[in-house]
Amino acid sequence: MKKKQISIIGGGPAGLMAAEVLSAAGHAVTIYEAMPTVARKFLLAGKSGLNITHSEDYERFVARFGKASDRLRPALDGFKPDDVRAWAEGLGTETFTGSSGRVFPKVMKASPLLRAWIARLEARGVSILTRHRWTGFEDGGYAFETPQRHRVIHPDAALLALGGASWPRLGSNAAWVPWLHEKGVSIAPFRPANCGFDVDWSETFRGRFAGEPLKSVTATSPAGTFPGEFVITRHGIEGSLVYAHSAALRDALETGKPASLLVDLAPGRSTERLSKDLARQDRKGSFSNRLRKGAGLDGVKTGLLRELAKETDLQDPSKLASHVKSLPIPLTRPRPITEAISSAGGIEWSALDDGYMLSAIPGLFAAGEMLDWEAPTGGYLLTACVATGNAAGVGIGKWLEFGGRPAIAAINPLR
Numbered sequence: 001m002k003k004k005q006i007s008i009i010g011g012g013p014a015g016l017m018a019a020e021v022l023s024a025a026g027h028a029v030t031i032y033e034a035m036p037t038v039a040r041k042f043l044l045a046g047k048s049g050l051n052i053t054h055s056e057d058y059e060r061f062v063a064r065f066g067k068a069s070d071r072l073r074p075a076l077d078g079f080k081p082d083d084v085r086a087w088a089e090g091l092g093t094e095t096f097t098g099s100s101g102r103v104f105p106k107v108m109k110a111s112p113l114l115r116a117w118i119a120r121l122e123a124r125g126v127s128i129l130t131r132h133r134w135t136g137f138e139d140g141g142y143a144f145e146t147p148q149r150h151r152v153i154h155p156d157a158a159l160l161a162l163g164g165a166s167w168p169r170l171g172s173n174a175a176w177v178p179w180l181h182e183k184g185v186s187i188a189p190f191r192p193a194n195c196g197f198d199v200d201w202s203e204t205f206r207g208r209f210a211g212e213p214l215k216s217v218t219a220t221s222p223a224g225t226f227p228g229e230f231v232i233t234r235h236g237i238e239g240s241l242v243y244a245h246s247a248a249l250r251d252a253l254e255t256g257k258p259a260s261l262l263v264d265l266a267p268g269r270s271t272e273r274l275s276k277d278l279a280r281q282d283r284k285g286s287f288s289n290r291l292r293k294g295a296g297l298d299g300v301k302t303g304l305l306r307e308l309a310k311e312t313d314l315q316d317p318s319k320l321a322s323h324v325k326s327l328p329i330p331l332t333r334p335r336p337i338t339e340a341i342s343s344a345g346g347i348e349w350s351a352l353d354d355g356y357m358l359s360a361i362p363g364l365f366a367a368g369e370m371l372d373w374e375a376p377t378g379g380y381l382l383t384a385c386v387a388t389g390n391a392a393g394v395g396i397g398k399w400l401e402f403g404g405r406p407a408i409a410a411i412n413p414l415r
Contacts (some may be wrong), residue, residue, distance in 0.1 A: 003028040006401050007142065009134050009157040011038030012171075014368025014389035015161030016117060017079075023124040027400075030155075031126060032144060034133040039114055040170040041163065046110020051379035052088055054096045064380050066247065068373035071349045072384060075356075077390035084383050099306075102378050111118075127336075134162070136179040145221060153387040157363045157396045161324075161389060164343035165190035165368035172369065184360040186348040192340035193374040194381075195246050196238025197261075197331040205307045210234040212300040217241070220262040220326075221316030223248035225268065232300060237261070237329060242342065244376050250334050250344075260328035263299045274321035287314055288342055304329075317379040342381055344374040355395025356388065362404065367392035 004027050008015045010031035019029045020222035031038065045051075054061055061081060065072050075275060079087075085095050085103060093113040094106045105113060118128070135143045141154040163172030177187055215229040223245045230239030245261060278294035285293075291305070292298045294317075305314065308327055313319040337343055347366050351358055356365045367388040375381055 006030070006281060006396060006400075007032060007153055007158040008161060008264055009142065009158060010161035010163065010171075010368070011035075011128065011130075012161055012163055012179045012368060013039060013042055013385040014392070016121065016254065017389030018159050018161065018365075018367060018393035018396070019121055019126050020117075020124075020289045021390055022396060023121060025397050027397070029121075029126045031121075031128045032132040032134065032354075033128065033130045035171045036130055036200075038118070038128060038130065039110075041167050041172065043114060044167075044170065045382075046105075046113075047048055049108045050110040050113070051102045051104060051106055051112075051382065052095065053103045053379040054083040055081065055101045055103055061380070065373055065375050065384065068349070068371075071317065072373055072388070075387040076245075078382070078394070079383075079387040079390045081379070081383055082378075084386060087112060087386075091120065100378070109138050116151050124144070134176070135182070157365065157400055159365045159367060159396060160370055161366070161392075162246075162370055163370045165337050166192065166343045167341040168338055176370075178360075180347070180358075181382075183358075185358055186351045188345040188348050190343045190345040191250060192337040193247060193344040194243040194377050195234060195250070195337070195339065195343035196242060196335040197236045197249060198335065199236035199329060200332055200334050201232075201236070202232075202307060204302060206234050209300045209303050212328040213239070214263070214300055214304070216267065218264040218267045219245060220264070221245040222250045222252060232304075235335065236331070238335070239375060246334070246375075247344065247374060249331060253331060253333060260330045263304075263327045263329060265304070265324050265327060266295055266296055270294070271321050274324055275318045278317035278320055279287040281317075283287045291319045291320075295321075297324065317415060328353075341377060342369060342374060344372070346370050346372045348372050353395075355398060356392035357399060359394055365392045365396055365401070 006022050006027050006029050008019050008031045011031050015031060019031055024030045062069050062073055063074055088095055089400060091113055095103050096106055097103050117257045132144045132146050135145050138152050141152045141157060143152050162176055165174040166172060174190055209232045212232050215228055218225055218227045219241050226244050228241030230237050230241040249259050274295055281290040281294045288302055291302050305323055309323045313323060347370055353359055356367055358364045358366060
């Protein structure tokens with residue numbers, strides 16, 4: 001029996017996982033990647049320690065995907081965080097759980113995992129063609145520009161796994177949006193996710209504290225209250241604690257109303273205690289000394305209070321204590337999507353069937369960050385990418401098996 005020809009357009013984690021599912025089922029799979037190598041964003045993310053998933057309670061894990069949680073649930077059920085760990089360890093990459101609950105490879109790098117993954121795919125006959133840039137639909141097929149020539153392919157089924165709109169220099173540039181729009185596919189506008197924000201710092205504060213980390217704080221927004229740290233930048237603020245709040249802060253700014261991140265600079269002390277300790281300080285002493293002795297704060301935290309609080313409030317122990325415990329950092333806008341770790345928006349769920357096929361284009365499937373979902377950093381992004389890649393791979397297999405009838409919901413064929 002002749003093998004079905006399946007084209008996967010995009011060589012990131014979602015596309016590679018779909019290739020794994022389909023090649024394991026005996027199909028002929030070709031991956032088309034625009035860049036010189038596959039999974040460049042995956043490699044970049046792994047330079048500082050790759051979060052492959054998260055160890056928290058599964059119900060809480062699923063809830064991290066917000067509005068998309070219900071629609072993503074079948075795919076996540078089909079490839080849970082424990083499955084991600086088992087898959088990595090099956091490729092020779094042992095994992096461990098950090099103090100934050102994030103799961104990392106013991107080698108703290110993405111490259112060994114990716115090399116083993118590619119080797120396994122190639123051993124199964126998967127062909128990986130780099131420098132093949134998809135340029136849209138043509139003659140009933142998919143057109144590509146390559147270093148050698150223009151070509152059009154006509155596979156039995158195809159998967160789009162081209163990423164969202166963040167990090168365009170690594171290949172995720174959303175150039176595909178107008179081509180799908182023309183075919184009647186509904187696409188939600190892309191917006192930055194896991195991003196920093198602009199703040200109108202004074203030149204004095206910016207010049208002195210840009211690049212300084214704000215450690216051991218908690219921050220509050222409509223998303224909730226979380227501990228962590230972030231960094232003061234020339235433009236504003238960024239870092240893991242900011243990213244945890246970024247969706248809620250971005251959404252608030254989009255309403256046209258002011259938005260602030262409330263920061264507790266001394267989480268271990270109550271307002272009452274701070275007020276008493278600050279009141280005991282010598283009024284003749286400098287503000288820096290009074291704050292250091294009365295609240296244990298110095299450096300960038302002192303600078304932040306000077307920057308954002310009224311001078312009269314800094315002289316009043318009670319008001320100063322309140323600012324220490326709840327200092328609003330007023331935000332002006334999110335940083336550009338090209339700087340964001342990930343993006344919100346993409347192909348709307350209503351445009352997909354349960355097997356991740358585009359209803360408007362039978363035989364064409366989509367997975368990964370092309371779809372309209374977002375999640376915080378910490379392993380959630382990668383887990384959802386490989387889970388949707390797995391689900392789409394299953395959907396393609398079922399669609400082909402049943403002669404082009406609608407695909408079914410995802411399961412995990414790798415268990």
